[in-house]
Amino acid sequence: MEIVSIVGARPQFIKAALVSKKLREKGIKEILVHTGQHYDFNMSDVFFRELGLLEPDYYLGIGSGNHGEQTGKMLIEIEKVLLKEKPDIVIVYGDTNSTLAGALTAAKLHIPVAHVEAGLRSYNKDMPEEINRVLTDHISTFLFAPTKTAVENLHKEGISKGVYQVGDVMFDVALESIKMVDEEKVLVKYGLKPKEFILATIHRAENTDVRENLINIWNALNEIASYGDKIIFPIHPRTKKALNEVGIDINFRNENLLLTEPVSYFEMLALEKNAKLIITDSGGVQKEGYFWGTPCVIPRNETEWIELVEIGFNKLAGNKSEEIIKCSLEILNGEKQYNLIEHFYGKGDASDKIVFYIIHPQK
Structure with missing residues (x-):
């Protein structure tokens, strides 16, 4: 099995860190693609160094730009990578333009998409991130939801197949880091x-x-x-x-x-x-x-x-x-008026669950 993972912004570097590690521990070949959406050193390179992410196999160098321009450039460059590598699955993370571009490109090429952090909704479509989330979820094959609410959001939109409540990968990484x-x-x-x-x-x-x-x-x-x-x-x-x-x-x-x-x-x-x-x-x-x-x-x-x-x-x-x-x-x-809920974002094993379900998808 070969997987292409697409990242481009600092939250995605965090989310990808342990998933990438677990994939490689299982002997799965991973091709890491960095779109270059965040290109400042403190927004990108230092995260790779701290989190132990391997150097990207492809650095697309897209940089900043208007949403259409940035996403369009990503579509062109990601398509070149996917046509060359021919992966079995493409993994995307979160809700950025890199997320949407990776998912759209893979779906057009009939490559299954795995969306990590699926099901989040603000219900404000004036937010570019909300558009990215919704579109990505509706073209994904694997939808890895961090919470029960995220699963419920997907069900409201008629998405039930391929939905897995796994917990939050950022919680995994935070506990380790x-x-x-x-x-x-x-x-x-x-x-x-x-x-x-x-x-x-x-x-x-x-x-x-x-x-x-x-x-x-x-x-x-x-x-x-x-x-x-x-x-x-x-x-x-x-x-x-x-x-x-x-x-x-x-x-x-x-x-x-x-x-x-x-x-x-x-x-x-x-x-x-x-x-x-x-x-x-x-x-x-x-x-x-x-x-x-x-x-x-x-x-x-x-x-x-x-x-x-x-x-x-x-x-x-x-x-x-x-x-x-x-x-x-x-x-x-004020006085504290809340109670922290145990295992709200899982038990720190979301990365293991994601890799397990990619290898053993539920029917």
């Missing part, structure tokens, strides 16, 4: 103390590309920092560019708001685990916060991980400054 992280060293590097700082990450197009939303979030972070809590804000290249374009000088800010370049995966785990609050529009970071018991405020109007909001762990704040501040202060100053 945190053992290798020197948490104290990371905190010292940034001048932080355990549970005495806030972590912020912003990168979604709905926030970076909408002037009002971006300014609201920036103002909220500055206001929250002014109350005395230090905020560390690893700034995504898209966010940095967007702030400059709306005329915000990121060099003039509250001294408690620490902007850094994008951090590595290991550093991010240490920051998530030791923060007392995370403010993020990232689906992956919301989920990783739960792994470590760190609640999140989400400056969006919906989330893929609605379960975490329903149990009271995370708060949806929308894009208004006052609501982001209010939700943050409720968590910072």
